[in-house]
Amino acid sequence: MRIVVVLAGALRDYVSNGVDRMEVELPEGATVRELIGALGLQLELVMAVVAGGEKRGKDYRLTAGEEITLIPPVSGG
Amino acid sequence: MNGYAGKILRIDLTSGKTATEPLRPELARDYLGGRGFAAKTLFEEVPKGVEPFSAENIVVIAAGPLSGLFLPGSGKVTFATKSPATGGYGDSNMGGHFAPEIKYAGYDMIVIKGQATEPVVIVIDDDKVSLVSAAKYWGKGALESEAMLKHDLGEEFQIATIGPAGENLVKFACVSHDFGRQSGRTGVAAVLGWKRVKAIAVRGSQTVPVADPQGVLRKGEEMYKICFSKPGFKEWTPEGTAGVTDWVNEVGAFPTKNFETTYFEHHGNINGRALRERILVTDKGCFGCPIPCGKYSRVSFGSKPTHVEGPEYETIALLGGNCLLDSIEKVAYANYVCDELGLDTISGGNVAAFALECFEKGILTEKQVGRKVSFGDLDSVVYLLEKIARREGVGDLLAEGVKTASEKLGGGSQRFAIQVKGLEWSGYESRYSPSMMLSYMTCDVGAHHNRSWAITHDVAVGRESLEGKADKVIELQHIRPLFDALGICRLQWVEIGFELNHYEEIFPLVTGLNYSWQDLLQISERIWNLTRAFWVREVPGFGRTMEYPPARFMEDPIPTGPAKGKYLPKETLDILLDDYYAKRGWDKNGIPTPEKLKELGLAFAICAVSAAHQG
Numbered sequence: 001m002r003i004v005v006v007l008a009g010a011l012r013d014y015v016s017n018g019v020d021r022m023e024v025e026l027p028e029g030a031t032v033r034e035l036i037g038a039l040g041l042q043l044e045l046v047m048a049v050v051a052g053g054e055k056r057g058k059d060y061r062l063t064a065g066e067e068i069t070l071i072p073p074v075s076g077g
Numbered sequence: 078m079n080g081y082a083g084k085i086l087r088i089d090l091t092s093g094k095t096a097t098e099p100l101r102p103e104l105a106r107d108y109l110g111g112r113g114f115a116a117k118t119l120f121e122e123v124p125k126g127v128e129p130f131s132a133e134n135i136v137v138i139a140a141g142p143l144s145g146l147f148l149p150g151s152g153k154v155t156f157a158t159k160s161p162a163t164g165g166y167g168d169s170n171m172g173g174h175f176a177p178e179i180k181y182a183g184y185d186m187i188v189i190k191g192q193a194t195e196p197v198v199i200v201i202d203d204d205k206v207s208l209v210s211a212a213k214y215w216g217k218g219a220l221e222s223e224a225m226l227k228h229d230l231g232e233e234f235q236i237a238t239i240g241p242a243g244e245n246l247v248k249f250a251c252v253s254h255d256f257g258r259q260s261g262r263t264g265v266a267a268v269l270g271w272k273r274v275k276a277i278a279v280r281g282s283q284t285v286p287v288a289d290p291q292g293v294l295r296k297g298e299e300m301y302k303i304c305f306s307k308p309g310f311k312e313w314t315p316e317g318t319a320g321v322t323d324w325v326n327e328v329g330a331f332p333t334k335n336f337e338t339t340y341f342e343h344h345g346n347i348n349g350r351a352l353r354e355r356i357l358v359t360d361k362g363c364f365g366c367p368i369p370c371g372k373y374s375r376v377s378f379g380s381k382p383t384h385v386e387g388p389e390y391e392t393i394a395l396l397g398g399n400c401l402l403d404s405i406e407k408v409a410y411a412n413y414v415c416d417e418l419g420l421d422t423i424s425g426g427n428v429a430a431f432a433l434e435c436f437e438k439g440i441l442t443e444k445q446v447g448r449k450v451s452f453g454d455l456d457s458v459v460y461l462l463e464k465i466a467r468r469e470g471v472g473d474l475l476a477e478g479v480k481t482a483s484e485k486l487g488g489g490s491q492r493f494a495i496q497v498k499g500l501e502w503s504g505y506e507s508r509y510s511p512s513m514m515l516s517y518m519t520c521d522v523g524a525h526h527n528r529s530w531a532i533t534h535d536v537a538v539g540r541e542s543l544e545g546k547a548d549k550v551i552e553l554q555h556i557r558p559l560f561d562a563l564g565i566c567r568l569q570w571v572e573i574g575f576e577l578n579h580y581e582e583i584f585p586l587v588t589g590l591n592y593s594w595q596d597l598l599q600i601s602e603r604i605w606n607l608t609r610a611f612w613v614r615e616v617p618g619f620g621r622t623m624e625y626p627p628a629r630f631m632e633d634p635i636p637t638g639p640a641k642g643k644y645l646p647k648e649t650l651d652i653l654l655d656d657y658y659a660k661r662g663w664d665k666n667g668i669p670t671p672e673k674l675k676e677l678g679l680a681f682a683i684c685a686v687s688a689a690h691q692g
Contacts, residue, residue, distance in 0.1 A: 006308040007308065008309025008312070009572060010571075010574060013629050020308065023323065041537075044327065044328055044536045045536050065254045069312075074318060074320050074321045074531060075318070075321070
């Protein structure tokens with residue numbers, strides 16, 4: 001299945017293609033955790049996940065065509 | 078000069094005289110503004126070796142070329158002085174509305190020297206500058222006195238105040254503005270207190286020239302629209318910086334129990350969600366901000382509700398985890414106490430936790446403290462903060478900061494006095510984060526995070542490796558403080574990924590100077606080296622030995638949590654410092670070389686560091 005991934009903040013600096021929006025091919029039923037791995041990102045580098053306007057956990061199961069926003073840690077001041 | 082109001086205001090409190098002078102074009106060209114102006118002015122005008130509490134020390138207040146314009150986050154101002162906390166270069170930047178108002182009044186920088194015979198309020202109303210009696214405000218809280226001045230002078234005045242802590246020369250007293258924005262670090266407010274300046278009130282009615290007015294409007298509108306469209310924009314504002322609390326615990330970097338450990342089991346009760354769901358009244362932004370991080374909150378302890386801007390992340394870390402206050406309500410109340418007393422919440426929380434550990438270990442006794450105190454107890458924390466602000470009893474010692482207090486107390490307390498160069502550590506415990514540790518060690522005001530927030534880099538590329546860490550720290554130490562020279566907030570870039578090229582594009586539209594991003598970064602490097610030269614000149618024996626963290630971080634493995642067992646021994650820190658110094662063009666003791674200073678246009682500073690080389 002294809003997932004649309006949006007990378008917030010500085011996350012794009014840590015993916016190989018350096019872009020903040022891309023489509024990713026994943027097996028059916030894959031989780032956000034697996035998506036983060038497929039992007040080559042450290043799991044801890046993602047602070048929050050948003051899908052359908054709601055915050056989700058890293059074990060959230062993705063569905064085909066879904067748009068996922070990955071958010072890095074915010075800086076405390 | 079485009080982008081600048083064009084004047085410097087000088088105030089001599091001893092004589093009571095004020096004067097203006099034109100802003101020198103070369104100062105703007107070579108140092109931009111904000112902390113750049115502060116660094117150059119302190120280096121030039123503070124005589125070598127003067128005491129921070131002296132008439133010859135100065136306080137510099139400087140806006141930048143982007144301050145006050147139609148641009149996202151253009152409300153930043155720098156307060157700077159020879160720091161009473163460290164004896165070295167000290168600055169602290171602040172949001173709110175003060176920087177724009179200074180420029181609208183016609184000034185890019187205010188330089189205050191001398192000492193008034195009686196407490197004063199400096200009132201700047203465009204060209205009219207006066208020193209008026211502060212008798213009715215002296216002794217009042219920082220928030221209370223701002224409200225009184227708003228009432229007395231008019232709502233349209235922008236006001237910076239100090240609280241009782243500044244009046245009593247507490248070395249981590251903060252400047253307060255807009256009921257919750259602070260120039261918090263390095264004790265600038267204590268120097269103002271020594272000079273008997275209770276407040277500075279500014280009102281301006283002028284405009285700031287720009288090179289291409291239509292271009293600035295067009296680009297400014299574009300910058301706002303891009304901010305609003307960024308992924309993460311909607312998620313950032315609801316919790317602001319407090320939103321990072323859970324994450325810092327998950328990666329084992331949360332200051333907990335005076336930095337004994339790095340994971341606080343109650344972090345879910347003091348995080349951004351708890352703030353939003355339980356105490357938030359409204360979001361609160363600074364001048365021109367599209368992503369307001371301020372959170373105005375209300376809590377009730379005792380007979381009436383208390384309002385406070387916050388807590389933001391650093392306050393949650395230092396007053397929450399570090400003092401083991403386990404609810405957002407308790408943290409917010411302690412935040413309010415600090416704000417009204419005019420205490421920096423970072424150092425305030427750090428010093429309170431240090432005192433609690435000293436008490437727990439018997440280094441401070443009940444007789445010395447005046448009562449029993451304990452971690453996790455709000456009354457204990459508030460008691461200590463009030464003693465400190467008024468320099469009563471044990472507060473007189475603690476008001477000196479943890480470095481001096483531990484040196485006087487002994488009993489092994491220096492190993493858990495969590496500071497570098499005399500400035501208390503802020504909200505990221507770094508025993509499992511080499512880049513962040515190096516950032517704290519080499520920060521040009523002491524142990525502060527905002528020059529190089531590199532912990533995500535450690536997480537992204539590997540926390541065990543040392544390779545490339547010095548490069549990243551140097552890169553960030555040039556980019557992040559550059560915002561403080563431009564007079565604009567960095568959080569649009571840091572938090573929602575607003576691209577840096579926009580600042581390169583807006584700069585010539587504002588100033589008419591065709592500087593590339595690399596040109597701007599070189600100016601930032603110039604400023605960094607000049608502040609380093611100031612340290613070398615002012616602090617005898619300055620060098621590598623002053624950059625190490627306390628023994629707890631170099632010798633004690635983290636006892637609990639996700640980073641359990643981790644620490645960075647001195648040998649590892651020396652590897653990081655060797656790499657860092659070499660890449661900066663400094664000698665092995667961390668002193669800028671004459672060649673490096675010449676390369677950066679700082680040949681005038683060579684004599685200041687030459688003795689250190691010879692030594």
